[in-house]
Amino acid sequence: MTASVVFAPLVGWLVIYALTAVAVALVALALWRGLSGWWLRALGFAALLLALANPALQEEERANLSDIVILVVDDSASQGLGDRRAETEAAIASVQAEVAGLPNTELRIHRVGDGEEDAGSLVLTALSEALAEEPRARVAGAILVTDGRVHDLGLAPNLPAPLQVLLTGSDSDWDRRLVVKNAPAFAIIGEEFMLDLRIEDIGAAPGAAEVDLTISIDTEEPATYTVPLNEDLELPVTLPHGGANVLQFSVAPVDGELTDRNNAAAVQINGVRDRLRVLLVSGEPHAGERVWRNLLKSDAAVDLVHFTILRPPEKQDGVPVDELSLIAFPTRELFIEKIEEFDLIIFDRYRMRGILPMSYIENVVNYVRNGGTVLVAAGPEYGAVDSLYRSPLAEILPVAPTAQVVEEGFRPALTDLGRRHPVTEGLEEAAPEGGWGRWFRAIEVELLDGQVLMTGPRDLPLLVLNRVDQGRVAVLASDHAWLWGRGYEGGGPQLELLRRLAHWMLKEPELEEETLTAEVRGEAMTVIRRSLAEEAPGPVTITGPDGAVVVLELPQTAPGRYEAVFQAPVLGLYRLEQGDLTRVIAVGPAAPREFVETIASGDDLAPLAAATLGGVTRLEDGFPDIRAVAEGRPAIGRGWIGVTPREAYLTTDVNVAPFLPAWAWLLLAAGLAVAAWLIEGRRGAKAA
Numbered sequence: 001m002t003a004s005v006v007f008a009p010l011v012g013w014l015v016i017y018a019l020t021a022v023a024v025a026l027v028a029l030a031l032w033r034g035l036s037g038w039w040l041r042a043l044g045f046a047a048l049l050l051a052l053a054n055p056a057l058q059e060e061e062r063a064n065l066s067d068i069v070i071l072v073v074d075d076s077a078s079q080g081l082g083d084r085r086a087e088t089e090a091a092i093a094s095v096q097a098e099v100a101g102l103p104n105t106e107l108r109i110h111r112v113g114d115g116e117e118d119a120g121s122l123v124l125t126a127l128s129e130a131l132a133e134e135p136r137a138r139v140a141g142a143i144l145v146t147d148g149r150v151h152d153l154g155l156a157p158n159l160p161a162p163l164q165v166l167l168t169g170s171d172s173d174w175d176r177r178l179v180v181k182n183a184p185a186f187a188i189i190g191e192e193f194m195l196d197l198r199i200e201d202i203g204a205a206p207g208a209a210e211v212d213l214t215i216s217i218d219t220e221e222p223a224t225y226t227v228p229l230n231e232d233l234e235l236p237v238t239l240p241h242g243g244a245n246v247l248q249f250s251v252a253p254v255d256g257e258l259t260d261r262n263n264a265a266a267v268q269i270n271g272v273r274d275r276l277r278v279l280l281v282s283g284e285p286h287a288g289e290r291v292w293r294n295l296l297k298s299d300a301a302v303d304l305v306h307f308t309i310l311r312p313p314e315k316q317d318g319v320p321v322d323e324l325s326l327i328a329f330p331t332r333e334l335f336i337e338k339i340e341e342f343d344l345i346i347f348d349r350y351r352m353r354g355i356l357p358m359s360y361i362e363n364v365v366n367y368v369r370n371g372g373t374v375l376v377a378a379g380p381e382y383g384a385v386d387s388l389y390r391s392p393l394a395e396i397l398p399v400a401p402t403a404q405v406v407e408e409g410f411r412p413a414l415t416d417l418g419r420r421h422p423v424t425e426g427l428e429e430a431a432p433e434g435g436w437g438r439w440f441r442a443i444e445v446e447l448l449d450g451q452v453l454m455t456g457p458r459d460l461p462l463l464v465l466n467r468v469d470q471g472r473v474a475v476l477a478s479d480h481a482w483l484w485g486r487g488y489e490g491g492g493p494q495l496e497l498l499r500r501l502a503h504w505m506l507k508e509p510e511l512e513e514e515t516l517t518a519e520v521r522g523e524a525m526t527v528i529r530r531s532l533a534e535e536a537p538g539p540v541t542i543t544g545p546d547g548a549v550v551v552l553e554l555p556q557t558a559p560g561r562y563e564a565v566f567q568a569p570v571l572g573l574y575r576l577e578q579g580d581l582t583r584v585i586a587v588g589p590a591a592p593r594e595f596v597e598t599i600a601s602g603d604d605l606a607p608l609a610a611a612t613l614g615g616v617t618r619l620e621d622g623f624p625d626i627r628a629v630a631e632g633r634p635a636i637g638r639g640w641i642g643v644t645p646r647e648a649y650l651t652t653d654v655n656v657a658p659f660l661p662a663w664a665w666l667l668l669a670a671g672l673a674v675a676a677w678l679i680e681g682r683r684g685a686k687a688a
Contacts, residue, residue, distance in 0.1 A: 037676030044672035051665030067140035074146035120151030141643030162635035169600025174203035243509030283350035288482030368471035398450030418453035420560025437489035545572025
């Protein structure tokens with residue numbers, strides 16, 4: 001039960017203040033005039049003013065509330081290093097026992113693990129959420145049991161009571177870690193770039209000077225180098241192929257270090273070509289000539305060299321030779337000196353008219369066998385006597401002309417192989433209602449070698465791909481693909497077909513026929529196997545960073561495409577194997593955020609604790625006592641930490657009673673005024 005005086009004024013306080021000023025002035029005047037009853041007048045005015053202020057006695061019945069101590073326990077991965085887990089559990093038991101010994105005090109325990117998607121230790125976020133669940137007026141203190149490696153320092157809450165940090169770990173801990181500093185997302189294939197990395201010992205390290213560093217790219221044989229410790233290293237790297245390249249760096253674990261999870265690092269760098277150089281030679285102007293030009297010019301990564309032969313040499317009309325073209329056709333420079341610089345050569349309706357000697361065509365054959373690519377977009381000339389097939393190029397061409405040209409309407413169709421091949425896979429799904437538009441000319445050819453992806457009239461080969469030694473060759477046996485681009489009879493996927501065809505010729509990894517890849521989102525890995533085989537390729541063997549092996553079955557999701565989702569149990573590098581195909585995939589960083597900084601330290605949390613008069617106590621030195629300290633006093637000392645009792649309460653009942661009723665105040669004021677008048681009147685009579 002507590003009592004207090006409260007006021008419920010009958011008029012505004014400004015009115016009362018004004019009346020008080022008037023009363024003081026009148027009393028001062030009475031005093032100046034020497035009236036003997038001035039003090040009674042003052043009391044009378046005071047009684048009137050109190051009546052207006054309406055004082056009352058308020059009595060409250062209160063129920064005392066318990067104080068609350070919040071204990072946040074860091075259960076993140078780094079807390080599993082060394083003896084930290086045992087220290088943590090012992091600290092929890094000690095805090096429970098100490099808080100139980102404090103009068104009228106409760107303990108709230110909150111445990112927090114690793115954040116999602118490698119967010120690290122979110123201890124302060126958990127503390128903020130715990131504070132939001134409790135009345136701030138009852139929180140007497142907060143205790144964190146952690147190794148100090150928290151990753152949400154910017155989310156520290158405003159605490160109403162001391163913050164105490166109980167630090168796990170030992171002063172003698174040490175660890176060796178490998179850090180890659182500046183891995184780019186993209187790099188040019190075949191061009192050297194520098195990668196900065198550092199191998200360092202942190203904590204109470206033994207003081208080694210050098211270490212063996214092992215480096216590998218994808219599934220290549222690793223190479224080992226001896227490098228200095230605790231120094232920034234510049235490593236020259238050259239990507240061997242396009243697409244994703246996984247670079248792995250590792251150092252051997254050492255006895256005594258906290259963990260080997262940060263002894264390795266993996267970065268994924270996409271290999272891209274600097275500029276794709278394409279040579280397009282059009283044998284004559286025709287309706288579809290600009291199809292290839294527009295396609296290639298629309299790609300900013302392509303440097304296109306395009307020549308169109310407008311006038312055949314046999315045409316004799318008296319025009320001087322130096323006026324036949326704006327610039328001379330640099331055949332020797334293109335087909336002898338710089339042919340190796342081109343990534344793709346396209347012959348678009350080209351005839352052998354003597355412009356390119358046979359020796360130049362032989363050079364093109366050698367260019368393909370050594371890894372180059374040639375695409376023949378054929379028209380009626382392919383079956384003529386001056387066809388490219390009548391040249392040395394016939395050695396590598398997959399189809400032979402019969403000299404027949406089929407000129408009738410037909411709808412191109414995918415073969416069973418074409419439905420599985422990445423160049424034409426899924427194109428039927430993009431067909432307009434009623435199917436693709438018709439073409440009206442095809443060159444009759446006989447298949448010699450290669451893969452037929454599309455057929456024309458009478459199931460004749462229409463699009464044929466082939467690999468020749470290290471190079472690639474393709475033949476499109478029609479010059480009417482442009483009809484799709486014009487939308488004739490609904491058109492068709494001209495742009496997508498020709499784009500995929502060109503990218504397959506340019507050896508883009510995503511268009512390879514036999515591939516094993518994976519797409520990672522968070523901790524889910526979608527394993528994708530592409531194959532042209534009619535039979536299923538079989539399961540994929542997945543080896544995790546901890547050595548665990550999982551065999552994953554891949555159901556067919558589309559012709560030639562098999563995929564399944566694998567939920568990675570831990571972050572790190574996973575090795576995928578299926579037959580002769582091997583792939584290394586990184587799920588999250590090779591060393592998660594929890595293992596970047598492994599040495600326990602209270603340096604980051606010390607300023608937060610000091611701001612609340614708390615502090616950091618290392619559990620290695622023994623568990624401290626918990627005491628109650630007054631608000632505003634230091635809450636940490638040698639061998640003890642403090643919490644601040646809040647003395648919170650709940651009001652259960654309130655009684656308010658006025659000091660005097662209104663008539664009593666009025667009677668009191670009137671009596672005092674009469675008494676003052678009588679005293680002053682009596683003294684005035686004596687003076688007379």
